[in-house]
Amino acid sequence: MSLFQPRESHIFKDARWLQPLSDPPGGKPLCRDEDLKFIASYLRDLFRIGQARNLFIFGKPGTGKTVCIQYLLGEIRKYAEENKRSVAAVYVNAGKTRTPYYTMLTIVKGLCLKVPDAGWQMFRLKQAFEDASKDQAIIVAIDEVDAIIFKEKEPLVYYLNRQARTTLILLSNKIEDATTLPDRALSTLQPKLLRLEPYTAEETKTILAERVEKAFQPGTFPDRLLDVVSDLASKAEDIRLGFSILLSAGFIAEENGRSRIKSEDVEKAIKSETKLDTIKSMMDRINELKKRQKRRGS
């Protein structure tokens, strides 16, 4: 048999739901209703007066900034289409595009304008953007904006800010709060600021439980072990750590030929996925669970 022949799994139903870039299974981010409502309460003006207040959204890695904005942009597109309103919503990750030029190229392409990958100079991209903004309101979400906002040359965000009927949403996990923003950004963009707080242990569990249901075969991941993983991920303030521990624990159980995850699988997964100080207290909790299991004779 080939080394690459996929094996049928007794543990996983669909492990893709535990990938760090996977979208929420239900389409909508969980436990962020208040934040989504807050952001939407500003963006609503797009449909009323063609432009809304700029927003600057902060938050540590894994607090759901990208997923919340992608969801809201999707809702804006849906509402615009259903109500025949000329509103375009584009997303660009400046952490990937890096330079103002590629950021602008991605924005213009996101407006469904036909642009060659190379050959157009910046002024032509700007012209295309300005033409597009004549007959529609445009919302531009720039993720990981720290990659371009500190650059002195070609301050793209300020150019975009000067365009009529253009609204900006800027996202950052590096800038801790408004005091570390360049002065010019605050004074020129006048953005409404929002910080997404790290998930509590309970919220982390809600989000992880949704993934467990999609990713694992029914009954393979015991609830008490999910509590341990949720506690750890929430202490680390990064939901992605929760995903990787769940995934890793599943693989370890699979390698050991089990059809149900045991505490030692989670223990090994935590050891392989984290080097945090919190690890000791988690191990103590797992050991406690093991002792209780033994006492019950299971």
Ligand SMILES: Nc1ncnc2c1ncn2[C@@H]1O[C@H](COP(=O)(O)OP(=O)(O)OP(=O)(O)O)[C@@H](O)[C@H]1O
């Ligand atoms: N509220 C949520 N409901 C469901 N899934 C979530 C939620 N928040 C985050 N996730 C999932 O966690 C992962 C990380 O979320 P996301 O990429 O949005 O975080 P982020 O704040 O943008 O992080 P970074 O600063 O590193 O870019 C994604 O797979 C996302 O689907």
Ligand SMILES: [Mg+2]
């Ligand atoms: Mg992000």
